[in-house]
Amino acid sequence: MGSAKKILLVEDEDNIALALEFLIRRQGFDLxxxxxxxxxxxxxxxxxxxxxxxxxxxxxxxxxxxLQMIRGTDRLRHIKVLMMSASGGEIARRKGxxxxxxxxxxxxxxxxxxTAQICDLLGTPAHG
Amino acid sequence: xxxxxxxxxxxxxxxxxxxAVGGTALIAIGLWLGWRxxxxxxxxxxxxxxxxxxxxxxxxxxxxxxxxxNVAKPILxxxxxxxxxxxxxxxxxxxxxxxxxxxxxxxASQAIHDALEETRTSLETALEEKMALTxxxxxxxxxxxRELAGAVVVISDDGRILLYNxxxxxxxxxxxxxxxxxxxxxxEPLLTATADLKNGPTAEPVSFLxxxxxGNLVLNGAVSDIxxxxxxxxxxxLFRDTTEDLRTHGKLDRLLDETLExxxxxxxxxxxIVNVLQDVPDIAPEERTxxxxxxxxxxxxxxxxxEASEEExxxxxxxxxxxxxxxxxxxxxxxAMRVAVPVSLTETDGTACCDGFAVTxxxxxxxxxxxxxxxxxxxxxxxxxxxxxxxxxxxxxxPALPMAELDRWLDERLAPAYGEHTARDALRAHRTDxxxxxxxxxxxxxxPLPRREASAALRSRDVPDFYDFTLKAPRDQALGGxxxxxxxxxxxxxxxxxxxxxxxxxxxxxxxxxxxxRLLRGEEFDQLVxxxxxxxxxSTEIHGITPEMVANAPELGSALAxxxxxxxxxxxxxxxxxxxxxxxxRAKAQGxxxxxxxxxxxxxxxxxxxxxxxxxxxxxxxxxxxxxxPEEVRHTALGDSIxxxxxxxKLVPLLEARSIFTLNDALEWQGLR
Numbered sequence: 001m002g003s004a005k006k007i008l009l010v011e012d013e014d015n016i017a018l019a020l021e022f023l024i025r026r027q028g029f030d031l032x033x034x035x036x037x038x039x040x041x042x043x044x045x046x047x048x049x050x051x052x053x054x055x056x057x058x059x060x061x062x063x064x065x066x067l068q069m070i071r072g073t074d075r076l077r078h079i080k081v082l083m084m085s086a087s088g089g090e091i092a093r094r095k096g097x098x099x100x101x102x103x104x105x106x107x108x109x110x111x112x113x114x115t116a117q118i119c120d121l122l123g124t125p126a127h128g
Numbered sequence: 129x130x131x132x133x134x135x136x137x138x139x140x141x142x143x144x145x146x147x148a149v150g151g152t153a154l155i156a157i158g159l160w161l162g163w164r165x166x167x168x169x170x171x172x173x174x175x176x177x178x179x180x181x182x183x184x185x186x187x188x189x190x191x192x193x194x195x196x197x198n199v200a201k202p203i204l205x206x207x208x209x210x211x212x213x214x215x216x217x218x219x220x221x222x223x224x225x226x227x228x229x230x231x232x233x234x235x236a237s238q239a240i241h242d243a244l245e246e247t248r249t250s251l252e253t254a255l256e257e258k259m260a261l262t263x264x265x266x267x268x269x270x271x272x273x274r275e276l277a278g279a280v281v282v283i284s285d286d287g288r289i290l291l292y293n294x295x296x297x298x299x300x301x302x303x304x305x306x307x308x309x310x311x312x313x314x315x316e317p318l319l320t321a322t323a324d325l326k327n328g329p330t331a332e333p334v335s336f337l338x339x340x341x342x343g344n345l346v347l348n349g350a351v352s353d354i355x356x357x358x359x360x361x362x363x364x365x366l367f368r369d370t371t372e373d374l375r376t377h378g379k380l381d382r383l384l385d386e387t388l389e390x391x392x393x394x395x396x397x398x399x400x401i402v403n404v405l406q407d408v409p410d411i412a413p414e415e416r417t418x419x420x421x422x423x424x425x426x427x428x429x430x431x432x433x434x435e436a437s438e439e440e441x442x443x444x445x446x447x448x449x450x451x452x453x454x455x456x457x458x459x460x461x462x463x464a465m466r467v468a469v470p471v472s473l474t475e476t477d478g479t480a481c482c483d484g485f486a487v488t489x490x491x492x493x494x495x496x497x498x499x500x501x502x503x504x505x506x507x508x509x510x511x512x513x514x515x516x517x518x519x520x521x522x523x524x525x526x527p528a529l530p531m532a533e534l535d536r537w538l539d540e541r542l543a544p545a546y547g548e549h550t551a552r553d554a555l556r557a558h559r560t561d562x563x564x565x566x567x568x569x570x571x572x573x574x575x576p577l578p579r580r581e582a583s584a585a586l587r588s589r590d591v592p593d594f595y596d597f598t599l600k601a602p603r604d605q606a607l608g609g610x611x612x613x614x615x616x617x618x619x620x621x622x623x624x625x626x627x628x629x630x631x632x633x634x635x636x637x638x639x640x641x642x643x644x645x646r647l648l649r650g651e652e653f654d655q656l657v658x659x660x661x662x663x664x665x666x667s668t669e670i671h672g673i674t675p676e677m678v679a680n681a682p683e684l685g686s687a688l689a690x691x692x693x694x695x696x697x698x699x700x701x702x703x704x705x706x707x708x709x710x711x712x713x714r715a716k717a718q719g720x721x722x723x724x725x726x727x728x729x730x731x732x733x734x735x736x737x738x739x740x741x742x743x744x745x746x747x748x749x750x751x752x753x754x755x756x757x758p759e760e761v762r763h764t765a766l767g768d769s770i771x772x773x774x775x776x777x778k779l780v781p782l783l784e785a786r787s788i789f790t791l792n793d794a795l796e797w798q799g800l801r
Contacts, residue, residue: 064563065531072528072566089438091576095563098574108431 005122006049009033010040010066011084012058016107020053023111027119027126037061041069044076051122056085056096064099071100080121084109140200144192151188152181198229204740206230206237212753213241215785216778217248220754264465271462276485279367282354283309290362294452299347299369300340304651305643306616307697309365313347314338321351322363337370346370379444387437394430398423442559449557454484456510456518462488463508467495474509480518480577486554487520487577489543490562493551494522494529494573497537502526503571513576520575528566529573538562607699607726608792612780615791617642618653618694618725619701619773621765622708623671625663629710633659635673637687638765639694640773642701645780647773653694654766656681671763688712688721695725699791703746703772705729726791730772732798733779737786746771753778 011017012035034040037058056063070076083101096104119126159173209222227234279299282291300312321336333352348370354361456476464471503526538552562575620639626632641651658681702708705727716722734744755774761767
């Protein structure tokens with residue numbers, strides 16, 4: 001498991017995080033979870049994951065600010081970012097993608113769809 | 129003046145008559161003296177005298193007529209032309225064929241015209257230059273007021289409207305300058321609030337609650353006084369439609385109730401299923417499948433409900449914010465004007481449906497926030513994207529604007545005129561968002577404006593004239609005694625099925641408002657009428673109105689009711705007014721709404737002002753007075769009304785030059801009351 005891809009989950013909603021952590025680990029990824037934007041910034045300063053699964057609405061620093069930081073920092077720019085938001089609508093999706101997200105999912109979503117997107121972005125085959 | 133001209137022709141006639149009589153008398157005297165000296169039969173002298181006398185009189189009369197036609201009348205026409213140009217700005221050159229027998233008088237008149245025109249033009253240019261700065265401030269003020277989401281009306285002390293904006297029209301209906309506000313609004317609460325205002329320019333506004341005249345709108349207002357040099361000029365009244373607020377709140381409350389109820393239903397079902405699964409670990413596999421399906425169904429239902437609620441919320445809030453088509457170039461220029469550093473604009477045409485003021489405010493604020501030495505080359509562009517969305521883009525070289533900073537001030541109040549609303553509220557009402565991108569050293573703020581329909585009440589093909597502060601003198605005398613240059617007019621025209629007022633019918637009725645000395649753009653009446661009978665193709669050829677066009681138009685009674693309201697308190701003006709009035713008189717006799725207003729006729733006024741011309745058609749009169757009528761609007765009721773209005777405005781100074789100052793003077797002079 002030493003070569004497992006690293007994912008940082010930034011999600012303040014504990015129960016959603018619970019399910020997502022379970023599903024992502026089941027796919028064989030190495031996962032860290034933080035619950036606030038500020039913790040996410042700290043985690044990104046310390047580590048460089050392969051993918052960030054990023055909620056938009058977070059306490060403190062917003063998901064868009066974290067995305068701006070990732071895309072504006074040379075060391076982090078290559079990280080894949082999958083944004084998730086409960087604010088629906090085409091314009092929110094356009095905003096996320098325009099600011100540099102690789103994919104955007106509107107909550108609620110099918111968990112199988114989420115894991116497929118993660119595997120697709122990281123170029124790994126999906127497991128069951 | 130006309131009398132003086134007639135005197136001139138009479139003098140010429142008297143001169144030629146005197147020449148004839150004098151010559152004849154001299155012939156008679158000569159013959160008599162010859163007969164006395166030489167004698168002989170008198171018959172020969174009489175015959176010679178008769179031939180000489182009649183011959184001389186005939187010759188003098190013939191030369192006199194030629195003189196009248198080729199000298200006297202052209203002198204009078206040139207005199208009329210010069211007089212017209214002296215009292216009214218007419219750009220058209222003097223017709224040179226009129227003076228072909230007058231030697232250098234024609235070129236001399238043209239030289240006077242040219243010199244006058246040049247003086248006028250240089251005076252106007254000098255004035256324009258002096259006023260450029262004032263005009264810029266005026267443009268900002270006009271845009272601000274016009275696009276302001278709140279309704280603003282300024283009234284004089286006697287309750288007449290001196291200023292209004294689009295939002296006021298959207299709220300109160302067809303209000304117009306100089307019309308009494310009391311026709312659109314219940315005035316008592318406003319008057320009570322006015323009485324509560326403390327004297328002096330620093331008094332705080334007083335709030336009041338009133339309704340529209342029809343009672344269908346509840347309006348929340350605030351009134352304050354306008355003071356200048358210790359004198360109260362009138363009141364500024366701000367309105368907000370509380371009806372719409374109440375309606376929106378009601379709809380949002382209902383939507384919230386429905387959403388919560390559906391969410392409770394689904395979550396209860398899911399909770400029950402989850403409880404069973406937790407409490408009964410050894411549940412049979414086929415039972416477990418049914419429970420799993422139940423969970424999936426409830427989840428799908430909840431998701432659908434959330435999506436449906438979101439869609440409905442969009443339609444409720446979209447109606448709440450006043451949106452209309454605004455020229456993109458206008459937004460960009462307004463931003464550039466208010467930003468401290470130079471902004472290069474990428475020229476664009478086209479419009480976006482938005483609250484132009486709010487969009488301008490948002491972009492201006494961002495641009496001013498960028499005031500940083502590291503950020504240079506500020507540019508603003510608007511591009512149309514697929515699906516007709518418009519993308520406004522503010523770009524610069526240098527570091528991106530941090531999202532945290534953008535988010536912070538998006539949550540601040542947009543502008544004082546928007547009350548508690550923030551920039552984010554405005555974005556939400558436009559169903560849009562704003563974001564920052566950065567690539568290869570270039571940073572951008574992107575604001576997409578989704579395609580949408582303008583609020584119906586705010587759609588307008590023209591920017592109306594919406595203020596006139598010269599109207600402050602109260603009307604304290606009867607209409608007939610008022611000055612022509614201060615009256616309110618409706619210049620109107622009708623299109624009909626034919627030329628017989630007793631048998632034919634009106635098929636279009638239009639009018640344009642003239643207030644004092646200007647034509648009010650945007651305050652127009654234009655109504656097709658279903659005549660209830662066929663329109664002859666020969667008449668369609670003239671005005672272009674086909675039976676299909678009027679098939680769904682209202683009947684004459686309903687059109688006249690609207691026109692009666694539009695013409696209230698106004699003097700009517702028409703070209704060949706007798707023709708149009710004959711149709712209106714017949715309608716009145718049939719029991720339809722009466723249009724009983726004093727009426728001036730531009731054709732009659734023209735025949736009095738230019739008695740030596742035989743041609744008083746609208747086209748000729750317009751040409752004579754330098755008014756251009758675009759061919760595409762000629763013979764449409766509204767186009768002809770506007771052309772007649774412009775002609776009428778040029779006639780008023782000519783009337784005043786003949787000491788015809790009041791309405792009564794003009795009615796008496798034209799001979800149609």
